[in-house]
Amino acid sequence: MNYHQVFNEDVFPLRDKLYRFSLSIVRKNDIAEDVVQEILIKVWDKREDWEKWRNMNAMIYTMTKNLSLDKLKSKNNQLYTIPEGYDTPADSANPVQRVISMDVECIIHKAIGTLNEIQRMVIQLRDIEGHTYQEIADMTDLTMAQVKVNLHRGRLELRDKLKNKL
Amino acid sequence: MTRNDMDTLVQKYINAESTRQEEEQLKTALRGQDVPADLKYLSTLFDYYELQKEHTVVPDFQNPAAPSKQPNARIISMRWMAVAASVAILVVTLLFFNQSPVTAPADTYDDPEIAAQNAAQALELLSGELNRGRTLALDQMKEFDNFNKYLNVF
Numbered sequence: 281m282n283y284h285q286v287f288n289e290d291v292f293p294l295r296d297k298l299y300r301f302s303l304s305i306v307r308k309n310d311i312a313e314d315v316v317q318e319i320l321i322k323v324w325d326k327r328e329d330w331e332k333w334r335n336m337n338a339m340i341y342t343m344t345k346n347l348s349l350d351k352l353k354s355k356n357n358q359l360y361t362i363p364e365g366y367d368t369p370a371d372s373a374n375p376v377q378r379v380i381s382m383d384v385e386c387i388i389h390k391a392i393g394t395l396n397e398i399q400r401m402v403i404q405l406r407d408i409e410g411h412t413y414q415e416i417a418d419m420t421d422l423t424m425a426q427v428k429v430n431l432h433r434g435r436l437e438l439r440d441k442l443k444n445k446l
Numbered sequence: 447m448t449r450n451d452m453d454t455l456v457q458k459y460i461n462a463e464s465t466r467q468e469e470e471q472l473k474t475a476l477r478g479q480d481v482p483a484d485l486k487y488l489s490t491l492f493d494y495y496e497l498q499k500e501h502t503v504v505p506d507f508q509n510p511a512a513p514s515k516q517p518n519a520r521i522i523s524m525r526w527m528a529v530a531a532s533v534a535i536l537v538v539t540l541l542f543f544n545q546s547p548v549t550a551p552a553d554t555y556d557d558p559e560i561a562a563q564n565a566a567q568a569l570e571l572l573s574g575e576l577n578r579g580r581t582l583a584l585d586q587m588k589e590f591d592n593f594n595k596y597l598n599v600f
């Protein structure tokens with residue numbers, strides 16, 4: 281097996297997706313960056329084991345998920361909950377379109393932030409990256425039913441939070 | 447797409463039962479002009495997802511499989527350093543002596559006979575002085591011996 285070729289063609293190009301995936305869990309750019317860099321190094325260091333991995337892509341995503349969750353649990357990386365009413369985007373219509381779009385983005389970002397990490401993770405993989413339910417189950421080490429339940433609950437919560445605001 | 451079809455797709459989407467194809471259909475329908483007010487949030491949400499995918503700034507990750515950009519550190523053996531140092535010392539020494547060449551002392555005597563006589567005289571003088579010094583040293587030694595004898599008596 282040509283390790284360099286496999287890594288450069290199949291693993292390293294995943295870095296953008298892995299970064300967005302990790303970011304959906306940890307929600308902090310610097311932590312997601314650390315996670316992905318660490319994963320890339322880990323995967324390369326484990327190249328002798330690649331042949332034993334049933335699904336390389338899924339394995340890498342699972343490693344990224346686990347490390348992201350570990351980082352999220354770490355005390356130093358805890359996000360402080362924003363008090364209700366603080367930094368609330370203006371409800372009134374703003375004449376500047378850019379400001380409106382920033383407000384909208386902020387509202388959605390905050391709504392997604394209230395979901396739990398599993399819901400954020402599956403929404404990221406389905407709605408943003410466009411993976412199938414089975415792929416998501418393989419990547420996240422969840423069952424297909426768990427993937428669907430988390431997707432359903434996440435989407436339902438987003439609908440309830442956003443329907444009257446947007 | 448009729449409103450009923452749209453509602454069915456939305457329900458399937460919320461229930462996580464929609465296929466990717468159905469989700470694409472829904473996105474296309476919601477991109478149109480006549481989006482029902484109660485689905486406006488979903489249209490905006492899909493736009494947000496699209497933006498997230500396209501506009502997330504991804505850091506410049508280091509490829510661990512790529513050869514290091516920095517050239518390997520040059521290793522210079524101590525032996526070669528010793529050789530280089532020796533050559534440097536040699537060159538400096540040669541340059542130094544070339545700048546101030548050692549000049550042989552000029553002959554002071556034309557006749558070797560006279561030179562030999564003078565040399566003999568000088569050596570005799572040196573020898574005489576050395577003998578005088580030796581006599582003085584012996585006298586001093588005698589004084590020391592006497593002093594030691596006195597010390598031994600007491």
